[in-house]
Amino acid sequence: MAKAKYQPPKQGVVGQIIDALLVLIAVFLALWVPLVFNLAGASTRTILPAGVTQETAADGTVTFTGATWENLGQNATMQKQWEALGYDVNSAAALITQWFDYSFNWSMLLLTAAVIIGYFLFLLVYSDKEYKEVIAEKFDR
Amino acid sequence: MSDVALKQAADQTTPSVINLKKVLGPAHVWALGVGIVLVGEFMGWNFSVGKGGAYGSLIACWVVGLLYTCVAMIDSEITSTVAAAGGQYAQAKHTTGPLMAFNVGLYLVMAYTMLEAADVLVIGDLVTMGAEELGRPGVDPHPFVFFMVAALAFLNYRGVFMALSVNFLITAVAFVSIIILWVGVHPFSPGEITQHAEMLAIQPLPELSNVPGLPYGWMGVLASFQFGIWYYLGIEGTCQAAEEVRSAGRSLPLGTMTGMITLLIAAALTWWICAGMLPWDYLGQALAPLYDASKMSGSTFLHVLLWVATVFSATASANGCINDASRAWFSMGRDRYLPQWFSAVHPKYRTPYRSILFLIPIAVAFGFTGLLAQTITFSILSGLLGYTFMPINVMKFRRKWPLGTIKRGYVHPGHPIPAIVLFILCVATLFAVFLGFGAQLLAMMMFYILASIWFVFHRYKYVRRGDQFTMAWPRPRGY
Structure with missing residues (x-):
C-alpha cells in the first residue's frame, strides 16, 4: 500500500531569516575567518643561496645582503626582464627566495583523505536513503 | 523545465507561478561559459607557474x-x-538524491561567488595600478570592489538577456585582445x-629538484594542477542557463564545446606570451600577467588594450558568476533546500x-581580503568537489536510465572512459591542493560537513519529497 504524501511543516518568516543567517555565518566562520586571520594560507619557506643573508627591519622592510643576480640563479635575459619590471636585485630576491613547502607527514595526508572519502560516502549513502523516499512518493502514489 | 513541473516544484500557496524567460541561444551559452572563464x-x-614552474604550468x-x-x-x-535551472544541482536531485543535490548546489554557489570575489578584487587592484601609472598613487581599491559588485548585481537584477548580451560583447573584446597581444609580440x-630559450632556462635548487626546467621536479608539476584548474574553471556554468535557453538539446552542447575550444586556444597563447617575457618567480605571483606582458612589449597601444581587456574579462566573469550563483541559490530556495524566500x-x-x-555581502567580504590566491583556492576547491561528483553522477544516470529509455539531447561517446579519467584527475588535483594549501582544503571540507549536518538534521524536514523529482521520466531502474 502506498504511503501518504509527506507534508512538510510550514516555516515562518523568522525561521527563514534565522536559516539564511546561519548559512551566512557558516560561510564567514569556516572560510572568511581562517583567511583573514592567516590560518589557511599557503605553506611556504625561504631558501637563501649560499652567502646571502636576510634581515627584517622593525617596519617590516626585508634586506638581502650578498645577493647577486648570479647567485639568485638569474641569467642576463632574466635580469633584464626583472629590471624592466621595476625590480632591483634586493626586491627580486624577496620573490626568488620564497618557495612552496611540499613536505608533508603521512598522518596528515591520511586524515585529509579520510575526511574527503568519509564525506562523500556519507553523502552518497544518506542521499540514497532520501532518494528511495522521493521515488516511492513520486511513482507509488 | 516544463511549466507543469515548475508548478509542481513551486509552493502551492503561491497565487501564480512566474517562469524564467526562454530567450537565450548558443552564442549566449558560449558567452556565459567563456565569459566566466x-x-x-x-x-x-x-x-600554477609558482607551484610547478613554467613547464609545470x-x-x-x-x-x-x-x-x-x-x-x-x-x-x-x-x-x-x-x-532545468541550477544545472548540476538539478542533475544531482534526479540521479543521486537530496543531500548530494544540496551539496552540489552549494559547490556551485561557492565556486561562482568566490570567483566573483576574485574578479572584483583584481578589478580593484587594476584601478589602483592604473591610477599609479597615471601619477595618482595610493588609490584605495575597496570602493571599486564594492561598486563593481553592486553595478553587476543591478545589471543581473534587471534581466538575464541584457546581462548576457553585455557579456557576449566584452568577452569577445577580451578574447580578441589576447590574439592582438600575441601578434604584437612578434x-x-x-x-x-x-x-623562451633564456626565460625557460630555470636552474632548479639541487635540494628540491634534479629535473632541468622544473623547479620542484615532477612533484611541482602535480602541485600545479591546482591552479591549472583556473584556466577553465566555470565552463560548466553554461548549464545554469538551461531553463532560459530556447533549445537546450542544441544550444548547451554547442555552446559548451565551442567554449572549451576557445579556452584551449586562449590558454596556449597566454602561456606562450607570458613564459617568454616574465621571469617565472615573478610570473608565479603576478596579479595580472598578460597586462604585465603588454607593459613589457613597449607598445602603449597594447599596454592600454590589455588593461581594458583585463578589466573587461574580470567584469564578464563576475557578471556570469552572479548569474550562475543566483540561479543555483534560487533553485535551492524553490525546492526548500534553503528558505523559500529566495525562490521569488x-x-x-x-x-x-x-x-x-x-x-x-559574501562576494564583497572576500573581495576586500586582497588575498587572491586563497580566494581562488576556495573557488577551485568547490569546483573540484563538483567535478569529483560528476563521474558518480553519469554512472548513476546511465545505470538508472540506460540509452534509449529517455530522450537525450546529446550522448557523449566512449562511456565510461571519460568518467574514469575524470575521477582519476580529480583525485590527483585534490592531492595537488593538499600540497601547499592543505589547511584551506580542510577548512573547506569543514564548511561542507557542517552544512550537510544542518541539512540532514534541520533543513530537510521542510522539503517536499516526491516533488523534487520534476522530470517526466520513467521510474529509475533498481528503485
Missing part, C-alpha cells in the same frame, strides 16, 4: 584541459536531458620580444532578485 587567462592561472594546462573535456562531455549529456621572430522571481524583470542580492 576567460578571466582565468588574465589572472590566476599563473599561480603548461603540462597542468594540458592535463587539466583533459579533465575539463571530460567535464564538458559528461555535463553536456546530462544537462541537455535535465534542462611570434614568428623568436628572441625579438619573447625569449521579480514580477517585472523575471529574475531571481532576492538570491542576487543575498550573495552580495
Whole structure:
C-alpha cells in the first residue's frame, strides 16, 4: 500500500531569516575567518643561496645582503626582464627566495583523505536513503 | 523545465507561478561559459607557474584541459536531458538524491561567488595600478570592489538577456585582445620580444629538484594542477542557463564545446606570451600577467588594450558568476533546500532578485581580503568537489536510465572512459591542493560537513519529497 504524501511543516518568516543567517555565518566562520586571520594560507619557506643573508627591519622592510643576480640563479635575459619590471636585485630576491613547502607527514595526508572519502560516502549513502523516499512518493502514489 | 513541473516544484500557496524567460541561444551559452572563464587567462592561472614552474604550468594546462573535456562531455549529456535551472544541482536531485543535490548546489554557489570575489578584487587592484601609472598613487581599491559588485548585481537584477548580451560583447573584446597581444609580440621572430630559450632556462635548487626546467621536479608539476584548474574553471556554468535557453538539446552542447575550444586556444597563447617575457618567480605571483606582458612589449597601444581587456574579462566573469550563483541559490530556495524566500522571481524583470542580492555581502567580504590566491583556492576547491561528483553522477544516470529509455539531447561517446579519467584527475588535483594549501582544503571540507549536518538534521524536514523529482521520466531502474 502506498504511503501518504509527506507534508512538510510550514516555516515562518523568522525561521527563514534565522536559516539564511546561519548559512551566512557558516560561510564567514569556516572560510572568511581562517583567511583573514592567516590560518589557511599557503605553506611556504625561504631558501637563501649560499652567502646571502636576510634581515627584517622593525617596519617590516626585508634586506638581502650578498645577493647577486648570479647567485639568485638569474641569467642576463632574466635580469633584464626583472629590471624592466621595476625590480632591483634586493626586491627580486624577496620573490626568488620564497618557495612552496611540499613536505608533508603521512598522518596528515591520511586524515585529509579520510575526511574527503568519509564525506562523500556519507553523502552518497544518506542521499540514497532520501532518494528511495522521493521515488516511492513520486511513482507509488 | 516544463511549466507543469515548475508548478509542481513551486509552493502551492503561491497565487501564480512566474517562469524564467526562454530567450537565450548558443552564442549566449558560449558567452556565459567563456565569459566566466576567460578571466582565468588574465589572472590566476599563473599561480600554477609558482607551484610547478613554467613547464609545470603548461603540462597542468594540458592535463587539466583533459579533465575539463571530460567535464564538458559528461555535463553536456546530462544537462541537455535535465534542462532545468541550477544545472548540476538539478542533475544531482534526479540521479543521486537530496543531500548530494544540496551539496552540489552549494559547490556551485561557492565556486561562482568566490570567483566573483576574485574578479572584483583584481578589478580593484587594476584601478589602483592604473591610477599609479597615471601619477595618482595610493588609490584605495575597496570602493571599486564594492561598486563593481553592486553595478553587476543591478545589471543581473534587471534581466538575464541584457546581462548576457553585455557579456557576449566584452568577452569577445577580451578574447580578441589576447590574439592582438600575441601578434604584437612578434611570434614568428623568436628572441625579438619573447625569449623562451633564456626565460625557460630555470636552474632548479639541487635540494628540491634534479629535473632541468622544473623547479620542484615532477612533484611541482602535480602541485600545479591546482591552479591549472583556473584556466577553465566555470565552463560548466553554461548549464545554469538551461531553463532560459530556447533549445537546450542544441544550444548547451554547442555552446559548451565551442567554449572549451576557445579556452584551449586562449590558454596556449597566454602561456606562450607570458613564459617568454616574465621571469617565472615573478610570473608565479603576478596579479595580472598578460597586462604585465603588454607593459613589457613597449607598445602603449597594447599596454592600454590589455588593461581594458583585463578589466573587461574580470567584469564578464563576475557578471556570469552572479548569474550562475543566483540561479543555483534560487533553485535551492524553490525546492526548500534553503528558505523559500529566495525562490521569488521579480514580477517585472523575471529574475531571481532576492538570491542576487543575498550573495552580495559574501562576494564583497572576500573581495576586500586582497588575498587572491586563497580566494581562488576556495573557488577551485568547490569546483573540484563538483567535478569529483560528476563521474558518480553519469554512472548513476546511465545505470538508472540506460540509452534509449529517455530522450537525450546529446550522448557523449566512449562511456565510461571519460568518467574514469575524470575521477582519476580529480583525485590527483585534490592531492595537488593538499600540497601547499592543505589547511584551506580542510577548512573547506569543514564548511561542507557542517552544512550537510544542518541539512540532514534541520533543513530537510521542510522539503517536499516526491516533488523534487520534476522530470517526466520513467521510474529509475533498481528503485
